[in-house]
Amino acid sequence: MYRPALKPTGYSFFTYRSRHKILISLAIFVSAVISLNFLASALKSFALINSLNGNLPKHLDRSNGGVIIAVLSTDDEAGMLRREYGRRWWRRYQNSLSIPEPGANTSTTVPFNWIFIVDTSKQTHWEGDVLYLNTPSGYKHLGEKMRRLFIYLSQKFTSMEFLIKTDDDVVLCLNRLAKAVSEVPKEKRRRIYGGTLWNAELPQDPKHKFYDPLFVQDTRGTVIKTHPYGVGAAYMVGWDLVRFIGRNAEELKVYEIEDLMVGTWLYGLDRYWADYDGDFNCGCFKYAEKFLGKANEAKGIHDKSIWGERSVWWHDCKTRFQLDGCHAVFKDSAC
Template sequence: MNCSATKNSPDNLERRDTIRKTWLTDRNHDAMMRHFFVVGTQDILPEQRNTLQSEKEKFDDLLLLPKLQDSYSILTKKVLYAFKGIYERYNFDFLLKCNDDSYILVHTILKELDRWQNKGTRRELYWGFFNGRALVKRNGPWKETDWILCDYYLPYALGGGYVLSYNLVKFIASNADILKLQNSEDISVGLWLAPLVNIERKHDVRFDTEYRSRGCSNQYIITHKQTIQSMRNMHEYYQTSGVLCSKEVRNRMSYQYNWTAPPSQCCNRQSGIP
């Protein structure tokens, strides 16, 4: 499995180091996984370039994109270029895309993927926390001025962390030149994969990957929207206790995705779900 952190920037060294020293240490699986921090390097300052090169030589875990100016406003293009670069350079069965403010239980992800492969399914895997009832944004920083497909976005896994099997990454990378880029990278991935029929879209409430965290649950395997300090605290507690949360907290309700209902009715939040 390859793990790629795309919501990153040239100056996020402290956050990258925090990840290296926290959840990336949870790995008795060096032969099974390789991780990358993806950074666009177009038009960066010489001192930034030198610092990144030193970091790359030291850790060998930076995927530098020389033709991309690293900006939050073009995150979709960054994700697309990252998928293309990883597909062209590395061998893998699955790709976990995450943000650099997500805390991940890597060993649990790997165990789940092993179980999925052992089922012998011939379907591709798109695994995350899905949304299907999101109305198209017409105002604000994420507005879509040329989305004409329907009044809702197509079902997509939230961008704090999701897993794609190799052939899905291959499809995206091989068609990179003709894919439509929406403002939101996770919405774009859902759009790109929408016409493919041989996919298991696996909605998992253990992925706390929405735009704000639902709280802290010991069932979570990805927890988004973590500060550097909260990531350190979570890791320290996990190492000593074997669970993520000193106290489980629910800030908002979750949902099981109803794939039998129209997307606009898919995702009704209710109590009792992590």
């Protein structure tokens, strides 16, 4: 027998109007969550950029095609000592880098600025040639320090050639480095990623100094040797790549091992590798020791690689005696 449908006695959840209202409310809620996340991200970026907003000192040359040498340092007595030696070293180049052009008897001269980078909990500011960068301190935070440095430099210097990153305990031979740059076609120099090619054994022990938990996690513990990257003692990054990192820094993962981190950021990009050698153990000091009349041969040191044309940097030159020795060796050289 036919029975007419019963009229609803209340407002059903399954009516068209109720579903419509619920869907609209849900859409509004989702939009609000997305907007709040976007706002939080924007505020975070603004706070970071604002904390890095130290104006450049007038003495810095912002000419097109220039080079920046960023020297990581510390704000203690040892750092102050090495910065003073560093200034003495950089002055010998008279603020210009001469790049020989292959196949011609000519060279391209570009101006360079050296700046020392010291972390601070205060707002970013300058004191002479020292940039006090608002960033966490300590070895474990070097990755974040470099990320903030890329942001700052990409905003403050608009049209440069490339960045050289080094440390205050490194003696860097700019003329030999210029030779490595000369092998890169001119049109590729703003996309240089140069340094000492290194495939590091990746430590798996959390107690190891170079253990990087986030990198191990991201590679799911499968990487025994890393991809090639430029050793942190002295590597170059072309300005197009510097600006790419600066623009995308908020989206890039920060690792503890800063040179591996930069190499990871650049690994999939169109970049041009410039390769050169270096010495991890203050090799110039070893020869300086002999040069200064010390008994070096008794230690069995006969390696002459320091005089090789591609030896560009010497690392771990920390003490006054070591620095005096290196500066003495290169006093009259074309380094």
